[in-house]
Amino acid sequence: MSFGGLYISISGLYANKKALDTISHNISNSNNPIYVRQSAIHASNRYSTTQVGNMQMGTGVHVEEIRQIRDEFIDLRLRREMEIHGYWSATSDVLHEVEMIFNEQTNSGLQKVMSNFWDSWSELYQKPDSITMRGLVHESAVAFVETVNHIDTQLDNLQLNLNKKILNEVDEINNILEDVMFFNEKIKLGEGQGENIRANDFRDSRNELLDKLSEKLPITYYEKYTGEVVISLNGRDLINGNYMNPLKIVKDNKGYGNIYWSDTNEKIDLQGKGELGGYIDARDEAVEKYRKSLNELVKTMADEINEVHKNGKSLDWDGKTNEEIEFFIGSGGEINAANIRVNPELGNFNKIAVSKSGALGDGENIKDILKLRDEINKELKDMTFDNFYRDIISTLGVERNKARSITLNQEILIKQIEDRKGAISAVSLDEEMADMLKYQHSYIANSRVVNAIDEMVENIVNRMGIVGR
Known part of the structure; x- marks a missing residue:
């Protein structure tokens, strides 16, 4: 019985020391933002059965596990919301860039240039034969052309920058996957060797990587009994044990990178999902949408003005030749924002x-050109040139505000979830000190039992049976 009690007390010493070590580790990481507090879970040892009376006796306590205090459902929700935030944050940033390219917030964008162009025709109508006024029309037309050329070039540059961003994102994602594989191995080995505290520290680092990855991709994951995490995308494994299936970039004829599975060369659909999906959608759809609208405006406006201008007569008209001079020209087919030019002849x-007659002072053809400004055009969704362009800018503003609002709402929601997570998983010095006192008292109590048994054994061995003392 005495030696059994000694064993029980010693097991209590070991268990309480492990709990105190865990508390010390918690306190030392109290300012670590990715750290999740840990707790030593005690459990009873197996009972022993006595040979006499077939009675069961307790054999002490042991540390069942060093458990992280976290709510996995909160983690799942946080990462789901981070994926949504990643998509809309990327979309908002890109639409903001498009707004800056059109530059309508400063009152010096294409709307102003178009207005100046139409106004120059009105000025010329007052003095049809004035070289100065003709030069003003030519100058304002050149300004219009250069402005739409510049917008198209900037949209091109934005798409190229987004493409670089996508390539960098894929490299970063693959690096994260490699790091997760590294921590998977460390956790498996640590737990196999009984180094639970160290393994949990590796878990914290791995969970930080999962947070980053979930913002970029719509991943799902679960932890195996070995401590390794399995990560999947669209129902297929990215990581499982020693298997890793990194993302692969395949470039199209524009040089744009598209995302494929490296093992099967199948394209991965990320539309509307995660930060990477946001950048891909913005590059391939959002930016292209506004380029297409700009091209529709430029082409229709150029075609309409050319049709009227070809019917007019210049000051150099000889009264015989049918001039039919186009005001705007393109290159390589239809006129668009990228290739529109003012006819060099002008x-x-x-x-x-x-x-219309070729006579001096006749500006009647200008009237037909000016009428175009206020005419409803079927090619432009039954709108005028000015209204169609305003619709482009207002649509851009609405979509940008939507993306920004969702992003801000997600940031608030994520902050709330993180606060809730912190309330559960963050280290509280007050709680740790209370636990420290509890385990210290328990440790001291077990020490006293050991001392008492030691004294008892000493008395039995050294004093019993000695007569005269």
């Missing part, structure tokens, strides 16, 4: 066809 301002 560098001779006399070639601007403002009259």
Whole structure:
């Protein structure tokens, strides 16, 4: 019985020391933002059965596990919300860039340039034969052309920058997957060797990687009995044990990178999902949508003005030749924002066809050009040129505000979930000190039992049976 009691007390010493070590580790990581507090879970040892009376006796206590105090459902929800935040944050950033490219917030964008262009025709109508006014029309047309060329170039550059961003994101994702594989191995080995505290520290680092990865991709995951985490994307494994299936980039004829599975060369659908999906959608759809609208405006406006201008007569008209001079020209097919130019022939301002008769002072052709500004155009969704462009900008503003609002709402929601997570998993110095006192008292109590048994054994061995003392 005495030696059994000694064994029980010693097991209590070991268990309480492990609990105190865990508390010390918690306190030392109290300022570590990724750390999840740990707790030593005590459990009874197996009972022993006596040979006499077939009675069961307790054999002490042991540390069942060093458990992280966390709510996995909160982690799942946090990462789901981070995925949504990643998509809309990327979308908001890109739409903001598009707004800056159109530059309408400063009142010096295309709307102002278009207004100046139409106003220059009105000025020329007052003095149809004025070279100065003709030069003003030519100058305002060049400004219009250069502005839409510049917008198209900037949209091109934005798509190229987004493509680089996508390539960098894929590299970062693959690096994260490699790091998760590294921590999987460390956790498996640590727990196999009984180093639970160290294994849990590796878990904290791995969970930080899972947080980052979940913002970029719509991942699902679970932890195996070995401590390794299995990560999947669209129902297929990215990581499982020693198996890793990294993302692969395949470039199309534009040089744009698309995301494929490295093992099967199948394209991965990330539309509307995660930060990476946000950048891909923005590059391939959002930016292209506004380029297409701009091209529709530029082409329709150029075609309409050309049709009227070809019917007019220049100051150089000889009264016989049918001039049919186009005001705007393109290159390689239809006119668009990238290739529109003012006809080089109009560098001779006399070639601007403002009259219908060719007579001096005749500006009747200008009236037909000016009418175009207020005409409803079927190619432009039954809107005028100005209204169609305003619709582009207002749509852009609405979509940008939507993306920004969702992003801000997600940030608030994520902050609330993180606060709730912190209330459960963060280290509280007050709680740790209370637990420390509890385990210290328990440790001291077990020490006293050991001392008492030691004294008892000493008396039995050294004093019993000695007569005269």
